[in-house]
Amino acid sequence: MKYFGLKVHEAHKLIKDREISSEQLTKSIMDRIEDVEGIVHGYVTVTKEYALKKAREMDKKIAEGEEPGPLSGIPCAIKDNICTKDILTTCSSKILKNFKPPYSATVYQKLEEQGCIMIGKTNMDEFAMGSSTENSGFFTTRNPWDPARVPGGSSGGSSAVVAADEALFALGSDTGGSIRQPASFCGVVGFKPTYGRVSRYGLIAFASSLDQIGPITKDVRDCALILNAICGHDPMDSTSVSADVPDFTRFVDKDIKGIKLGVPKEYYTMQIDDSVKKETGEAVTNLANIGAEKVELEMPYTAYALPAYYLINPAEASSNLARYDGIRYGFTYEDAENLLEAYKKTRSSGFGPEVKRRIMLGTYALSSGYYEDYYLKAQKVRSLIARDFDQAFKNCDVIVTPTAPTVSFRTGEKIDDPLMMYLNDIFTVPVSMAGLPAVSIPCGFVNGLPVGLQIIGKPFDEGTIIKVASAFERMLALDKVKPLFGSYVRGGA
């Protein structure tokens, strides 16, 4: 039987009713990986034996009478920047190609405790720096909708394997759009929670004040289930917040009559493909048709978000990535004559070009004499952007924008032009700068490629986002549309 196409809540029902075992489900996923991974290249590591062992253990518990929870026995994929004890965690970087952490990230511990079965670790742009996975130190992941195109990034592997049914769900991380943009490109649901909602302990830091872990799922209900599992205060993370975590599934399949949809005009006047603009515009109309109220907004600081982001993010990254010196773990350049050479050779051969670019930018932005003009100024801009959102949310409940200005582009199309690549994040970055929650859900297709709609919420109001996203999903039923691998795949899709 082919179970790989199931959603989390569907699989849960079958496991609960003892109709399938976790082992059957896991094996089906493994078969699927065998069939399509040669095209998708979404996984850096597939933990087949580990997964099957865990699945059998879960089945045994269920056979012994344990009532399976919503995630018991559910196979999932984990982005390769989330630490998993004794299992390779590489950040898709040569400098960590052999790194097996001696501890697990809090999120992974939580998933394990709830019975999730980890299938493998997914490919990403090196250290999460990029929007296409082309910056992976190992290989490029392909978009299941068109393998000549990129899956987006940096959580490109996580998004692609969910879209290709190689996992029931995945965890990604989002710094400036790294969950939402690839979810948009791959036609899946990608949620970035409020900064502080999910523990960052064990997430290999890129830009600490922006990084946030979130789920990538096949539909909104699954997304709510995973948020239930991973949100909450963690004493190991001083920036995690002890706000109440509601049952997010309560917001699924609810009426959205009277919900005020903010539509900021700035997001529709920036560089954006006409077709994407049209699809998102229609989405807003559709939402209005089922009772939401459209509110026009002005958010004047939006345009400054990207330049400010590209100072704060490299500045923090330059410090966070300084520890990779080849002395204690990871890649070491063996033939250095002295300490300085060991540092230089290890780092210059271990890191890829985009990582080096950000380290250099960040080091410069923090240097004495430049700090005030760059880093400090960027932080001030950041406050203004947050204020923009505060103002906007006085008049609306959620803000709706495109997730990305284009659909998925061809592999190689933008890789030589970093600025073009950075512009991919133009709609997602302001949200990250303000620390707000946002989802990307599929809202249509352009030339057979998915378009994503970004729904942004107030701080810690993930619930309202889910409510709107769920209503929208029910209306268009795009979660039922899947990429057709056709002749690419042995045995068909």
Added chain:
Amino acid sequence: MSYEVVIGLEVHVELLTKSKIFCSCPTSFGDEPNTNVCPVCLGLPGVLPVINKRAVEFAILSGLALNCKVNPRSKFDRKNYFYPDLPKAYQISQYDMPVAEDGYLNIKVNGETKCIGITRVHLEEDAGKLIHAENGDYSLIDYNRTGVPLVEIVSEPDLRSHEEARVFLENLKRILQYTQVSDCKMEEGSLRCDANISVRLKGKKELGTKTELKNMNSFKAVQKGLEYEIKRQIDSLEKGERISQETLRWDEGRGLTVSMRSKEQAHDYRYFPDPDLMPLEVQQEWVEKLKGLLPEMPLQKKERYITQYGLPEYDAEVLTFSMDMADFFEDCVKEYPEPKVVSNWVMGELMGFLNAERIDITETKVTPLNLAKLLHLIDKGTISGKIGKTVFEEMFKSGEDPEAIVEEKGLLQISDTKELEKIVDEVIKINPGPVEDLKSGKKKAMGFLVGQVMKQTKGKANPQIVNKILRNRLK
């Protein structure tokens, strides 16, 4: 020409918390290398710091003890630099918003009190320790010390000689020990001192070019290092040379300062606020509560000993050197209210034995109560002062009660006149020479005869009574 020396100190002090500043690893000294470590203090990918409340408390206490203003809000910053003993390649420190600032410490040099400004007290984490192979082929790293909480205490450039610097450092050490935030053992590295030094012509307003001197690992090294560097700078100026701004290392073995790096080679630490830690909010109530926990400081205690107990300044100074010593003294005085007598015994007998055995007052078996008992025994004439010293030695060795020792060893003083008369008569009989001398007015012979009686009684005779009998017999 006459020069004025300007010195400011930067003192790093390890705090006596049980666990490290950002994780729960123990802070114990001298354990097997790399055993007190975890992913957090090793700075493994993905870990995050969580501040130890006790470390903040100790930093606030340090600030209060140095008369600083405790900031209601301070923050942590990253100090970025590469070195193998620094596993994250940045040290979490405090750059522009320290826990406490704007304090002072009074020191007394050559009888004059001088107020030395304390610029700031801030919290930071310690780095690991490198152990270099003798042949220079490799270095080993011990990360046990990584993440041990430190306070850095920065003084104003108010010190005018190496002598003042030494006294300042000793006072600082004593204050922090009193406050019980650190054991301040320079030899174990729990107190480390760097100095900024410059000299200028007397009367000049602007400061001369300064050098920073590091690696002074003992009080003696601080004194010698500063002395050397001051002389070096003055000699250079005398020769018409310029002082170059640089960081120097004190070479203890060779007894000179060596350049580590010039101003041009100085690090740009690229400080920025650590995004992994929230700013530190300190409620005034907490500060008040901690203020209440502060002990009397050494200088005040010393003054009080002089006025309240009428002790000479020297005694007061020595007794207040450590709080444990001072407590011992005062506990004893409570039971035996003759402060000078107690002081004499503590400074003479007790410290003598402590020094000889190289142990600390906290390790002695003698209790203040037992010393008081001993002094009462002497007062009551139960034993002589001389026997008292023997008893004390036994108390020091065994920790036993003095009464029990006196009884056990039969050391009771002989005050029985009849018994003593017998002994005196015998001494007179066998010492006709001295007896004659005494009779002919040679007073010295009296001492000899008393001594003979004491010898016969193994020191147990009551000397006053012996004197009286002798005088009666030889009238």
